[in-house]
Amino acid sequence: MNNILALASTTLLGDRSASTEDLERRIPGFSMLQDFFKRWLRVDLTTLLTAAALMGAASSGAQSIQETGSKVYWWFVRFLTASISIAGNDRLNREVLNWLGAHVLLKKGTRILTANSESIRNDAWSYRRVSQERNDYHHEKRMPVQYLPTFGTTWFLHRRNMFMVRRILTSSSHYNSSWARMPDEYSGAPEGDEPLVIMCLGRSVEPIKQFLHTCREFADKQREAYITVRISKRSYDETWDTTILRPLRPLETVHFDEKVKEELVADIENYLDVNTRKFYNRRGIPYRRGFLMHGPPGTGKTSLSLALAGRFGLELYLLHMPSVRDDSVLEKLFTALPPRCLVLLEDIDAVGIKRRTRRHGDSSDDDSDNGSDKSDDSDDLDRGRSSCTLSGLLNVIDGVASQEGRIVLMTSNFAEKLDKALVRPGRVDKMLYLGHISPRSSELMFLRMFGPDADGAAPADRSIQVPQDELERLALEFSKHIPPDVFTPAQIQGYLLNYRDSPVNASASVASWVQEELKLIEAAKEKERKAAEAKKKKRKERKKKKAAKLAEAMRDYDSSEDLEELQQKIRVEKRRRRKSAAQESAADAAASEGGDESGEEKKKKPTKGRKKVEKEESKAEKEVENVNGKGGPAGDVATETPAEKQKEDNKEVVSEVKGEVIVQVRAVSEAEITPETSPTEANGVDVNGLNGH
Numbered sequence: 001m002n003n004i005l006a007l008a009s010t011t012l013l014g015d016r017s018a019s020t021e022d023l024e025r026r027i028p029g030f031s032m033l034q035d036f037f038k039r040w041l042r043v044d045l046t047t048l049l050t051a052a053a054l055m056g057a058a059s060s061g062a063q064s065i066q067e068t069g070s071k072v073y074w075w076f077v078r079f080l081t082a083s084i085s086i087a088g089n090d091r092l093n094r095e096v097l098n099w100l101g102a103h104v105l106l107k108k109g110t111r112i113l114t115a116n117s118e119s120i121r122n123d124a125w126s127y128r129r130v131s132q133e134r135n136d137y138h139h140e141k142r143m144p145v146q147y148l149p150t151f152g153t154t155w156f157l158h159r160r161n162m163f164m165v166r167r168i169l170t171s172s173s174h175y176n177s178s179w180a181r182m183p184d185e186y187s188g189a190p191e192g193d194e195p196l197v198i199m200c201l202g203r204s205v206e207p208i209k210q211f212l213h214t215c216r217e218f219a220d221k222q223r224e225a226y227i228t229v230r231i232s233k234r235s236y237d238e239t240w241d242t243t244i245l246r247p248l249r250p251l252e253t254v255h256f257d258e259k260v261k262e263e264l265v266a267d268i269e270n271y272l273d274v275n276t277r278k279f280y281n282r283r284g285i286p287y288r289r290g291f292l293m294h295g296p297p298g299t300g301k302t303s304l305s306l307a308l309a310g311r312f313g314l315e316l317y318l319l320h321m322p323s324v325r326d327d328s329v330l331e332k333l334f335t336a337l338p339p340r341c342l343v344l345l346e347d348i349d350a351v352g353i354k355r356r357t358r359r360h361g362d363s364s365d366d367d368s369d370n371g372s373d374k375s376d377d378s379d380d381l382d383r384g385r386s387s388c389t390l391s392g393l394l395n396v397i398d399g400v401a402s403q404e405g406r407i408v409l410m411t412s413n414f415a416e417k418l419d420k421a422l423v424r425p426g427r428v429d430k431m432l433y434l435g436h437i438s439p440r441s442s443e444l445m446f447l448r449m450f451g452p453d454a455d456g457a458a459p460a461d462r463s464i465q466v467p468q469d470e471l472e473r474l475a476l477e478f479s480k481h482i483p484p485d486v487f488t489p490a491q492i493q494g495y496l497l498n499y500r501d502s503p504v505n506a507s508a509s510v511a512s513w514v515q516e517e518l519k520l521i522e523a524a525k526e527k528e529r530k531a532a533e534a535k536k537k538k539r540k541e542r543k544k545k546k547a548a549k550l551a552e553a554m555r556d557y558d559s560s561e562d563l564e565e566l567q568q569k570i571r572v573e574k575r576r577r578r579k580s581a582a583q584e585s586a587a588d589a590a591a592s593e594g595g596d597e598s599g600e601e602k603k604k605k606p607t608k609g610r611k612k613v614e615k616e617e618s619k620a621e622k623e624v625e626n627v628n629g630k631g632g633p634a635g636d637v638a639t640e641t642p643a644e645k646q647k648e649d650n651k652e653v654v655s656e657v658k659g660e661v662i663v664q665v666r667a668v669s670e671a672e673i674t675p676e677t678s679p680t681e682a683n684g685v686d687v688n689g690l691n692g693h
């Protein structure tokens with residue numbers, strides 16, 4: 001380089017021959033090369049080298065200027081600015097960027113930005129959208145584009161202070177920035193997890209703290225009109241991965257008993273009070289609150305939850321229980337909950353509870369004569385059932401590891417089917433019944449539908465701008481036709497929506513609509529009644545067949561040896577069932593059900609397994625008992641012939657497990673069951689009461 005620079009200076013001074021000689025001396029063979037270039041390429045090599053030397057000198061000069069500049073810059077930053085850094089995954093990071101987007105970039109007309117719309121994952125395995133805030137209110141098909149600061153520094157003035165916000169490049173957002181020494185903002189794009197450093201002129205961080213406060217207030221204002229609903233959509237990692245913004249729903253728009261509503265609001269207000277938390281903590285009471293909202297579909301359970309989230313400014317974490325894969329997923333999701341939030345568990349009756357009811361009721365399902373045929377309902381039971389177990393659910397609600405400070409809202413259409421362990425105080429502190437609509441609520445709904453908006457603005461559609469007193473008269477008229485406790489609020493809302501642009505027509509047509517609906521309800525009831533009767537009949541026939549089969553089997557037991565054999569079989573079967581039930585109850589005990597019960601209490605309580613054994617045992621015994629016509633007319637008939645009289649004496653008393661139940665087993669003679677006569681009639685078996693329940 002030095003050679004070339006010397007050459008450049010000689011050339012610049014105009015002494016070309018001297019420079020060529022000099023170069024020949026420094027670079028042997030230079031004159032030959034120069035001749036070659038001159039003859040064949042018509043280029044003067046000396047001039048070419050001189051130009052290159054000058055460019056190199058300029059570039060190294062620029063580099064050293066840049067180095068000096070950056071030293072000065074860092075000296076300036078270190079001694080004359082204060083700074084606060086914010087991690088990429090902190091919510092504050094996003095709030096600062098949003099503030100900059102709205103207040104700096106737009107106003108200053110910044111030329112270098114980054115644009116965000118909706119992230120997609122485009123690998124071969126999954127092509128899906130990932131967590132984004134979607135503005136459902138506007139029902140946009142496309143996410144709006146948001147412009148934010150890109151890498152590098154954004155300068156701005158805030159309250160007369162000079163600020164600089166640097167968005168720092170991370171390895172994930174770094175693509176090819178070294179290529180051609182391109183600045184980062186031209187060769188990569190932020191992915192959202194870049195740290196921020198906020199600097200301000202001066203030696204105090206106070207102005208930065210104030211600036212951060214401003215950013216948070218701005219974010220709160222933006223959120224005010226919305227409720228943040230978080231749900232878990234991804235099946236492969238159990239996180240609250242999706243955020244939905246729902247427009248705020250005022251509590252006044254959910255119609256049910258006003259007194260109950262007031263009490264509910266007061267209850268939650270009281271619970272969220274700082275003093276209540278202290279009270280709970282000092283007394284060692286777990287700081288949790290649970291509510292169960294139950295009632296028919298379309299009565300406002302979900303709407304009330306959303307309204308409560310908005311009323312108390314809490315985020316709503318929503319879990320649709322039938323969609324939760326298993327206990328471990330449920331646990332992971334609960335572990336990821338923040339301490340202060342609302343958790344909405346929808347359709348809680350889908351959690352293993354139905355399965356339990358059915359298992360426990362196995363012995364009686366077929367035999368209960370209460371009009372319901374549970375065995376025929378098995379399809380219904382299977383449909384929509386969650387794979388979560390009751391103990392898994394109880395564990396996350398109030399197990400040792402469960403978070404304190406949150407409010408759990410549960411909804412169910414079948415509260416009567418819920419396990420008592422779930423609805424006991426501490427897990428469910430209050431039960432709210434949301435039922436069919438009253439005339440007064442339907443009047444309020446009418447006024448809400450056609451009245452001015454909550455902010456006082458008149459409806460946009462001029463055709464529905466009816467004077468307030470006229471509207472009130474129409475609403476009253478409308479409500480007079482709504483019979484109490486017949487329709488759900490959702491039905492009334494659906495009807496009113498059909499007349500969205502005409503309150504007059506809505507009021508005028510309600511009478512005929514109600515008549516139509518009542519007819520439909522009546523027809524549905526009739527259909528249901530017939531279906532229930534058909535089921536009952538089917539069940540009776542099934543029982544008859546079962547009884548006949550048993551009687552058939554009993555014909556072979558006509559001697560005391562056979563009876564002994566039968567008893568032996570019963571004993572073996574009992575032992576087998578007891579063993580499997582013991583294993584089951586051991587598994588149940590491991591779960592957290594009754595986590596706060598003392599060990600003594602647990603011992604005293606009959607285990608689920610033992611209960612099951614007892615039920616099954618008594619079922620088996622009663623079947624035998626009935627088939628043998630214990631004390632029944634068939635028994636008397638059998639003693640009438642002398643041949644059977646002897647056999648009738650083959651009465652055995654079978655000791656029941658732990659001596660609790662004693663079953664008499666009697667031999668049945670062949671004469672009692674003849675092919676001509678129905679076996680059940682011959683034995684006097686009461687088919688309806690086969691299992692005695």
Ligand SMILES: Nc1ncnc2c1ncn2[C@@H]1O[C@H](COP(=O)(O)OP(=O)(O)OP(=O)(O)O)[C@@H](O)[C@H]1O
Nearest residue numbers: 253254255256296297298299300301302303489490
């Ligand atoms: N009490 C109510 N007050 C006002 N609107 C209601 C009420 N109940 C239901 N609605 C309206 O009916 C629709 C359905 O309500 P929602 O989903 O809250 O009922 P739900 O009881 O949760 O039903 P499901 O048990 O089927 O989940 C909503 O559009 C809601 O606005």
